Amino acid sequence: xxxxxxxxxxxxxxxxxxxxxxxxxxxxxxxxxxxxxxxxxxxxxxxxxxxxxxxxxxxxxxxxxxxxxxxxxxxxxxxxxxxxxxxxxxxxxxxxxxxxxxxxxxxxxxxxxxxxxxxxxxxxxxxxxxxxxxxxxxxxxxxxxxxxxxxxxxxxxxxxxxxxxxxxxxxxxxxxxxxxxxxxxxxxx
Numbered sequence: 522x523x524x525x526x527x528x529x530x531x532x533x534x535x536x537x538x539x540x541x542x543x544x545x546x547x548x549x550x551x552x553x554x555x556x557x558x559x560x561x562x563x564x565x566x567x568x569x570x571x572x573x574x575x576x577x578x579x580x581x582x583x584x585x586x587x588x589x590x591x592x593x594x595x596x597x598x599x600x601x602x603x604x605x606x607x608x609x610x611x612x613x614x615x616x617x618x619x620x621x622x623x624x625x626x627x628x629x630x631x632x633x634x635x636x637x638x639x640x641x642x643x644x645x646x647x648x649x650x651x652x653x654x655x656x657x658x659x660x661x662x663x664x665x666x667x668x669x670x671x672x673x674x675x676x677x678x679x680x681x682x683x684x685x686x687x688x689x690x691x692x693x694x695x696x697x698x699x700x701x702x703x704x705x706x707x708x709x710x
Contacts, residue, residue, distance in 0.1 A: 526538065526541070527539045527540075527541045527549055527552075527578065527580050528552070529580070529583055529584055529587045530552055530555060530556045530559075530584065531556065531559055531584065531587065531588050532584070532586075532587035532588035532589060533587050533588075533589075533616075534583070534586075534587040534612075534613070535587065537587075537612070539578060539579070539580055539583065539609045540578060540605045540608055540609050541578055541605070542577075542578060542601070542602055542605055549577060549578065549580060550580060550581055550645060550675060550700075551697070551700070553697055554675065554697045554700050554702065555580065555581060555584055557695060557697065557702070558581075558673065558702055559584055559585070559588055561693060561695070561704065562588075562641070562671075564589070566585060566588050566589050566590050566641070567589040567590075568589065568590070568591045569585075569589075569590045569591060569640035569641060570590070570591065570592045570593075570594075570637055570638060570639050570640050570641075571585040571586070571590040571592070571593045571594070571639065571640065571641045571642075571643065572593070572594045572596070572633060572637070572639045572641065572642040572643065573585070573593060573594070573595045573596070573643050574596050574626045574629075574630065574642060574643065574644050574645075574646075574656070575596065575597070575598075575626050575644065575645050575646045575647070575652070576595035576596055576597045576606060577597060577602055577606070577645075578602060578605045578606055578609055579595050579597075579605075579606045579609045579610055580609075581643050581645070582594075582595050582619075582643070583609060583610065583613060585641070585643075586613055586616075586617045586619070590617075590641075591617070591618065592617070592618040592619065592620070592637075593617070593618075593619050593620075594619070594620045594621075594622065594633060594637060594639075595610070595619065595620070595621050595622065596622045596623075596624070596626045596629045596630075596633070597621075597622075597623060598623070598624055598625055598626065600623070603621075603623045606621065607621065626646070626652075626656070627652075627655055627656065627659055630656065630659050630660075630663075631659060631662070631663055634663045634666040634667065635663075635666065638666075638669075639667065639670050640669070640670060640671065641670065641671050641672075641673060642667070642670055642671075642672050642673070643673045643675070644656050644672060644673065644674045644675070645674075645675040645676075648676065648677045648680070649677070653674060653676055653680060653682055653685075654682070654684060657684055657685065657688060657689075660672070660707070661688060664707055667707055668707060670706070670707075671692070671704055671705070671706060672689065672703075672704070672705045672706070672707075673702060673703070673704055673705075674701075674702070674703045674705065675700060675701070675702055676700075676701055676703075677699055677700065677701070678696060678699050678700070678701045679699070680701070682703075685703060685705065688707075688708065689705035689706060689707060689708060690705060690706045690707070690708050691703055691704070691705055692704040692705060692706060
């Protein structure tokens with residue numbers, strides 16, 4: 522199977538090629554979606570704390586760091602993908618603060634919410650496994666830790682995420698083919 526070419530598309534490390542995986546279960550965020558997401562975030566990414574939940578090979582978190590985030594925490598469960606994530610983040614360790622966590626994102630999320638004050642949490646779990654609703658449930662159990670956090674959900678346009686609009690203030694929604702991005706904040710915190 523042919524590997525996708527994944528590059529950082531903006532900021533200090535723009536154009537840098539990242540290692541990718543030929544794993545059929547890994548669905549990297551497209552260049553178009555990633556660029557659009559960070560164009561929407563704009564300069565507000567500067568000096569922030571970013572969580573790349575379900576990080577895969579780390580392309581989105583590395584994009585955040587390249588564009589000015591001060592710290593990024595990456596969480597990836599699959600050991601073979603985590604090894605690629607380690608290699609992809611090697612170059613940036615001398616310039617930026619990163620933390621890498623291996624294991625289940627739903628186990629790590631509560632711990633990380635106690636440890637860090639995240640400005641952005643990027644949530645892009647495997648499609649079709651209902652992880653978004655599990656993440657929403659976890660977040661709702663830790664509201665005091667994310668009152669000022671922008672949550673960015675990436676999901677299939679076919680996903681049933683009615684709960685998203687019930688539990689969160691939708692700041693912006695964007696569709697890119699079969700991919701949907703929702704920028705959200707917690708209601709009433």
